[in-house]
Amino acid sequence: MTRSKPRIVTGLMLGAFLAFGVDTIIIVGVLWYIGQIPGATAGGVSAAVLVVFVLWIFGRWVRLRWADRLDSERVESADDRDQRDPLEQLKQRYAEGEISDAEFEKQLDTLLDADRRAESSEDRSTLEPNSRERK
Numbered sequence: 001m002t003r004s005k006p007r008i009v010t011g012l013m014l015g016a017f018l019a020f021g022v023d024t025i026i027i028v029g030v031l032w033y034i035g036q037i038p039g040a041t042a043g044g045v046s047a048a049v050l051v052v053f054v055l056w057i058f059g060r061w062v063r064l065r066w067a068d069r070l071d072s073e074r075v076e077s078a079d080d081r082d083q084r085d086p087l088e089q090l091k092q093r094y095a096e097g098e099i100s101d102a103e104f105e106k107q108l109d110t111l112l113d114a115d116r117r118a119e120s121s122e123d124r125s126t127l128e129p130n131s132r133e134r135k
Helices: 004-033 039-084 086-095 101-134
Strands: none
Touching: 004 039, 086 101
């Protein structure tokens, strides 16, 4: 949803620039044709409108490429976090067929036991100060 709003705004701005630019070039061309302004002025105004339009298009292109790169970096960093998690690594190895069912279950039990030991040591460390306060 966040991607659609900038694209809608870009489309509206593109339409406004095209309408304004084309109208300006047509008006300047008509004024030159009827002799109200010199050809150099008409050419300069038309060139200026085209330059502004090209610069805007280039700026939007760079900005969209930058946003896409940031989005892909966010996805890659989330993937990296998943890769660091031992359980996710184990699941991935099992899914890719690197380890058997028995090896997966053995390593899973090892990871779960390690988590249980870590939780129980955290529980003891939070209980110890309370038991000292009672004495």
